Every structure is written in C-alpha cells, then in structure tokens.
Amino acid sequence: MQGKNILITGGAGFIGSNMVEKLLPDNKITVIDNLNNHVGDRFIKSFSGNKNFHFINADLLSFDYGKLEDIDTVIHFAANSDVRYGSEDPVKDFKNNVVVTENILEYMRKKDVMDILFASSSTVYGEASIMPTPENYGPYMPISSYGASKMSNEGFITAYSHYYGIKGSIFRFANIVGKNSTHGVIYDFINKLLKDPKELEILGDGTQRKSYMHVIDCVNSMIYVHEKLKKTDIINLGNLETTSVKTIANYVVKRMGLNDVKYNYTGGINGRGWKGDIKITHLAIDKLLSMGWKSKYTSDESVDIAVQETIEQLKNKN
Ligand SMILES: NC(=O)c1ccc[n+]([C@@H]2O[C@H](COP(=O)([O-])OP(=O)(O)OC[C@H]3O[C@@H](n4cnc5c(N)ncnc54)[C@H](O)[C@@H]3O)[C@@H](O)[C@H]2O)c1
Numbered sequence: 001m002q003g004k005n006i007l008i009t010g011g012a013g014f015i016g017s018n019m020v021e022k023l024l025p026d027n028k029i030t031v032i033d034n035l036n037n038h039v040g041d042r043f044i045k046s047f048s049g050n051k052n053f054h055f056i057n058a059d060l061l062s063f064d065y066g067k068l069e070d071i072d073t074v075i076h077f078a079a080n081s082d083v084r085y086g087s088e089d090p091v092k093d094f095k096n097n098v099v100v101t102e103n104i105l106e107y108m109r110k111k112d113v114m115d116i117l118f119a120s121s122s123t124v125y126g127e128a129s130i131m132p133t134p135e136n137y138g139p140y141m142p143i144s145s146y147g148a149s150k151m152s153n154e155g156f157i158t159a160y161s162h163y164y165g166i167k168g169s170i171f172r173f174a175n176i177v178g179k180n181s182t183h184g185v186i187y188d189f190i191n192k193l194l195k196d197p198k199e200l201e202i203l204g205d206g207t208q209r210k211s212y213m214h215v216i217d218c219v220n221s222m223i224y225v226h227e228k229l230k231k232t233d234i235i236n237l238g239n240l241e242t243t244s245v246k247t248i249a250n251y252v253v254k255r256m257g258l259n260d261v262k263y264n265y266t267g268g269i270n271g272r273g274w275k276g277d278i279k280i281t282h283l284a285i286d287k288l289l290s291m292g293w294k295s296k297y298t299s300d301e302s303v304d305i306a307v308q309e310t311i312e313q314l315k316n317k318n
Helices: 014-026 090-111 145-164 185-195 215-228 245-255 286-290 299-317
Strands: 005-009 028-033 053-057 073-076 115-121 167-173 175-177 199-202 212-214 233-237 262-265
Touching: 005 014, 014 028, 014 215, 073 090, 090 115, 090 145, 115 145, 115 215, 145 167, 167 215, 175 215, 175 299, 185 199, 185 245, 185 299, 199 245, 212 215, 212 299, 215 233, 233 286, 245 299
Parallel strands: 005 028, 005 073, 028 053, 073 115, 115 167, 167 233, 175 212, 199 262
Antiparallel strands: none
16 A cells, blocks of 8 residues: 555554554555544554644544545544443444444545455454354344444445445454553453562453464555455455464563462353353455465464563563
C-alpha cells in the first residue's frame, strides 16, 4: 500500500497504532479516535510531527464525516474491543461496533470511498463444533454481544459491497498480541504480578486454548491479503497452533524472573474465563496460507515476544 490517503479508525489503540507505524512511511494517514482506551494518545504521539499524519480526536458515533476529504482506503479498527464486559453492558457493543461501522459505511457510500479493511473476530463463530474452524463454518451463533456485533458488521460490509461495489477485506482475527496491547490475558497477568508477585489469579481453569498471532504478523498479513484480493472476502487470521492460558502464565512468570508463584484458578463456568468466553478457539488458516502468506512467529513465539514487549512497556509506564 503506497501513495494512498488512508483513514485508520481506532488508530490510537493497540493494533491501529501498529498499523499507523507500518503505513506512515509510504502513505498519508488520518486517525480518528476518541482516546477511549486508557492510554490517551501515548501510542501515536511520536507521529505528531510527521506532515503525513493527521489526528482527529472525535467519537465516531457523532463525528461530522463531511469533514473528511479524499480518503482512498478505510482501515476500521475502532470498536469496543474488550469482550469481557459484554454481559454487563451489551448496548456498548451495539453502539461502538454496529452503529459506528454503519456510520463509516454510509460515509464511504456518500463519498465514493471504495476500499475497506475491517477487523472482525473469531467470536462470530461462537462455540464452533468444527476445529480448526474454516471461514465457511455455520451457522454462526456468537455467545457474546461483541461477537454478535462483529457478525452484524460483516453482513453490512458485504451488503454495501454488493450494492455499491465497495471492496471489503474482512479479517477474523484470532487473539492478537504484542507492542501497545492494553487488554487481554498477557496484559492482565503482568499487571496482576506487578501488584503481587507471589500469587496469580487465573480466570477460568487455565485450560482455555486459543491461537495467538503477533501484531506485526497481523498488520502485515492484512495488507498482504487486501492487495491480493480482487473482491470482498472473509479471511481468518491466526496461527497453525494454539497456546493455553496456563502456558501463557508460565511465560509471564519466567520473563518476569519470578519463582514459586501460586496460581489461583477462578474456575468460572465450565472453566471459562467469563460469561461469553469461548474456551477453545482455533481458526483454520488454509485460505490465508493458500494466498502465500507465512507468519514470522508461531502462536507460542508470538506470546513469548508479546510478554517481553508488554513487560517493558508496563515497567516504563510506572
Ligand atoms: N486485540 C485482539 O486480539 C482482537 C481480536 C479480534 C478482533 N479485534 C478487533 O480489532 C480492532 C482493534 O482492536 P485493539 O485490540 O487494537 O483495540 P483497542 O481498544 O486498543 O483499539 C480500539 C480503538 O478504538 C477507539 N474507539 C472505540 N470506540 C470509538 C468511537 N466510538 N469513536 C472513536 N474511537 C473509538 C478506542 O479509543 C481505541 O483506541 C477492534 O475492532 C477489535 O474488536 C481485536
């Protein structure tokens, strides 16, 4: 992707800021973000002197999209990204994910913006009976309002694609980890152990298994796939292997240089971390691989590197 005028929504967040870093050398980037992410503009501050970088601090629910000029491509990350609290406030997922995405698509339709890359999620599958789960698995029965919101987003993107010829690359992410992460299991464990290095509360029973992908592989594969695709499509992004929650705890403990940490499992409902948590997620990535993509890191390597990156960032923050 070169010489483009790109809008990155949610570009001040975890994956978005990594995408800005990747694309800024060769493109003009506009980020819209309401900094509703606990870290403010920390991850994008270093770009502020760059003449090709423009930041708009705004809520995409109420933003005046008429202000945006000459955008070629939208990379849409803005969302309520924390799956955990859906059961407490599902309306938050509806507004920040469903309504915001519809606003973006309406803006694209009115301004003839024909290209979108969208961050969807493995949660659309719900508790899939086929593992690894391919893109054509069905019926989708999400068990979280977050998963439901992403499922709706995908449907609107394919509908706008059919109506107006928009090309949409829809990426169903596994768990993405790495620099600038502000939530998720690695971030949670490190924070807990910084407070109490003797004990670690582990949500669920620790046997939950998911596929982890490093954020560098995530943003690179998004661009790679979008450039190869001729028309709207859905692609799983992840790794061939999975990593268990207990293995992640072991990586964190080791990289923090701790010994004899007592693991306290909350047990949860059937070993899940929280209501709406999917215990085992493993995406089939044959489609991604058939396009010639090769990730730099395996699931375990992604976790281990992300653990080190997150420890470094959290230490520097304190
Ligand atoms: N991190 C993962 O493992 C993962 C997995 C699957 C899907 N995703 C999806 O990828 C995208 C990026 O995830 P992330 O982990 O970087 O999340 P993040 O929370 O770090 O980033 C999201 C950004 O969107 C912004 N935002 C939210 N609502 C907004 C609104 N109404 N107006 C303007 N800005 C708003 C937030 O301030 C935040 O900076 C999200 O859509 C998420 O659902 C992430």
